[in-house]
Amino acid sequence: MNIMTALKEEFTNTAPTERSPYECGSCEMRFELQRHVCPQCGSYSIERTEWPCLPER
Numbered sequence: 010m011n012i013m014t015a016l017k018e019e020f021t022n023t024a025p026t027e028r029s030p031y032e033c034g035s036c037e038m039r040f041e042l043q044r045h046v047c048p049q050c051g052s053y054s055i056e057r058t059e060w061p062c063l064p065e066r
């Protein structure tokens with residue numbers, strides 16, 4: 010048993026696009042990091058989407 014295997018499975022099972030907090034308002038492409046310009050369509054309307062489990066304060 011090693012922890013690297015478990016971590017690898019975790020990453021494999023979760024598609025990175027599903028948890029990416031930023032989304033292009035034009036082509037709906039998602040990013041894990043905020044970008045000023047969408048590399049897919051060149052749009053500037055990158056918006057942050059809702060975090061899945063962020064409690065409001």
Ligand SMILES: [Zn+2]
Pocket residue numbers: 033034035036037038047048049050051052
């Ligand atoms: Zn785009």
